[in-house]
Amino acid sequence: MNEPQEFTLVIGATGTTGSRVAAQLAAGGRHVKAASRRATPVDGSRSVRFDWGDPASFEGALEGTDRVYLIPPLGDPDPAAVMLPFLHQARSAGVRRAVLLSSSAIPAGGPAVGQVHQALPGLFDQWAVLRPSWFMQNFTGNHTHARTIRADGTIHTAAGDGRVGFVDADDIAAVAVHALTETQAPDTDLIITGPQALSHSDIAAILTDVTGRTVTHRRLTYEQMRDRLAADIPAEFATLLADMDQAIAQGAEDRTTDTVQRLTGRPPRTFRAVAERELGRLRS
Incomplete structure (x- = not known):
């Protein structure tokens, strides 16, 4: 049965x-x-x-x-x-x-x-x-950005000065649980962001402050980013990700939403709070 x-x-x-x-x-x-x-x-x-x-x-x-x-x-x-x-x-x-x-x-x-x-x-x-917008954990977990930060203190992107409403994975999960368990599902798509739109240079500055180790944003051209990614993943997927960086540079992710607050009843976490939670122990 x-x-x-x-x-x-x-x-x-x-x-x-x-x-x-x-x-x-x-x-x-x-x-x-x-x-x-x-x-x-x-x-x-x-x-x-x-x-x-x-x-x-x-x-x-x-x-x-x-x-x-x-x-x-x-x-x-x-x-x-x-x-x-x-x-x-x-x-x-x-x-x-x-x-x-x-x-x-x-x-x-x-x-x-x-x-x-x-x-x-x-x-x-x-x-x-x-x-969701890009994960804050991309800089603290096992993502390529996190690995290069640990290896040599660099973040490589073709995003230029474009800003992103980076979001904590815990907040994404809280929205998911709401969508899975409430009496009625949202029956829509939900743009999920953190509370601030930050550039990758902003991210590098916060990481430097939180960890006490210098982190820099290295700006690549679209072609450089695509080829760098293609060394590790299929070319079609590398192109898709490079396209996303280019879109960020053009302002596509420069926004914040109230989704986390509206559905969970609490504000989304800031990148500094997540960095302190997950990387603060690295300060020497």
Whole structure:
């Protein structure tokens, strides 16, 4: 007999937002299936194997699930090819609510996950698409920026003086939990930002102050950034990311929204607060 339809499936439950979503749901007393390729145990959750590249893993992950938090396959320039078949299967299996992690830089019908965004309202009774700005954790976790900061105190971008409403992953997760658990899902897309729009030079200055180590922003041309990225990731995805830097330089991300305050009841965290929380211990 199938288990009751009461679990929230969190895909990417060991990742930056997925781990936070799973933890916040479990802390709130929700039944959570924490999905990852190795079925890694997550406190308060039931671990389950899930791999976008292995459709045989879908059925077990979906059993007993009535809502799902969706993290697209990382680095895939065409995630719709694997995500849409899964979403049709999820609907047939009894999933009625889906919350998708997208990006502020990608609208419905746009490239990559924008195709999944466009399809979501026709697939589920209740849905939301989270479109966060760039993560503050890009500078503190395991992102390329964080690695070059640790290696030689540099941030490389083609974003120029363009500003971004960088957002804390904890705040993204809090919005996701709201969208997953409220009586009615938002049924819309949500632009999620922090409280300030900052340039990468602003970020470097804050990191320098918080850590006591000099961090600088190295400005690259579009072509230099594209080629630098293409050394480590597929060329098509490298071009997409370089395009996003170029859009930042042109002002596309220079904005803030009230989404975190409006949905969670508290203001979004500042970059300085996140840097002090996650990197303050590095001050020598």
